[in-house]
Amino acid sequence: METVIYYFTGTGNSLWAGRKLAEQIPDTSLRPMAPLVRNGGRVRPDAERVGNVCPVYFLGLPSLAARFAGMLGLSGTRYVFAAVTMGGIGGTAALRQLDGILSRNRKELDAGSAVKMPGNYVVGYSPPDPAKQEELFRNAGEQLAGFAETVKAGKKARPGPAVFSGLIHAVWYPRFIASLPGSDREFTVSDACTSCSTCVQVCPVENITLEAGRPVWHHRCECCLACIHTCPVEAIQRGKKTAGRARYRHPAVSLPDLKGQQKG
Numbered sequence: 001m002e003t004v005i006y007y008f009t010g011t012g013n014s015l016w017a018g019r020k021l022a023e024q025i026p027d028t029s030l031r032p033m034a035p036l037v038r039n040g041g042r043v044r045p046d047a048e049r050v051g052n053v054c055p056v057y058f059l060g061l062p063s064l065a066a067r068f069a070g071m072l073g074l075s076g077t078r079y080v081f082a083a084v085t086m087g088g089i090g091g092t093a094a095l096r097q098l099d100g101i102l103s104r105n106r107k108e109l110d111a112g113s114a115v116k117m118p119g120n121y122v123v124g125y126s127p128p129d130p131a132k133q134e135e136l137f138r139n140a141g142e143q144l145a146g147f148a149e150t151v152k153a154g155k156k157a158r159p160g161p162a163v164f165s166g167l168i169h170a171v172w173y174p175r176f177i178a179s180l181p182g183s184d185r186e187f188t189v190s191d192a193c194t195s196c197s198t199c200v201q202v203c204p205v206e207n208i209t210l211e212a213g214r215p216v217w218h219h220r221c222e223c224c225l226a227c228i229h230t231c232p233v234e235a236i237q238r239g240k241k242t243a244g245r246a247r248y249r250h251p252a253v254s255l256p257d258l259k260g261q262q263k264g
Ligand SMILES: Cc1cc2nc3c(=O)[nH]c(=O)nc-3n(C[C@H](O)[C@H](O)[C@H](O)COP(=O)(O)O)c2cc1C
Pocket: 008, 009, 010, 011, 012, 013, 014, 015, 054, 055, 056, 057, 058, 059, 060, 085, 086, 087, 088, 089, 090, 091, 117, 118, 119, 120, 121, 223, 224, 225
């Protein structure tokens, strides 16, 4: 059975998770969501088994991943699964959100897994130290291997209730989504900027251009924070709290890998 896994990532955790699944599920191709969302229209996967892998944002799906799920035409699909990566909480609420979107197209999420990975929301906290990251990768690898077996066996593993996080999601998430595109007004760039254009190239939604050698954000931000985390000289800050905090990228995901997300 052919499988296609669609992914969205800011700092590589979800791409790594997608790769882990693709390594273990035969005949799987891995494709970025972002160019498909940019092109618009219905996405009809040429596979009987379809997976979605993305991060958790504010106890829900990234806006782009939610829009992508709504674009999926799954009439030829037999099995739908998803893995969401998260710093700590909200995975079940995000999976249930995805299930709700699919149900509008008379499909359901057959299996979902919420995988704990290093949190990358540097606006709120520092990423975990390297030893803690290693532990998270080890545990995540084991969890994903088990989830790949579930998928291969075609078993059901539907997300359970998310009472507490579901409630917070209901209150918080709509506000987050509404503020998202313009949230890039809070980005600043210092004189350390070398005009290398890494930020331009890693932005999955092509929201950044260089003007007079400096990044300019164009208010269609997804808040993935790839720009801030990958700047080689840490010239980009968001608000006042990110200065001095460590930056993060999954160590097995390269800059060219992240740049590849812009292309279909
Ligand atoms: C805007 C934003 C919101 C986030 N919200 C949550 C959250 O609600 N719960 C959580 O556990 N982690 C949250 N995180 C952390 C990410 O879900 C986590 O680090 C994820 O693995 C990043 O995946 P990526 O490397 O594929 O972008 C958030 C990160 C960002 C950038």
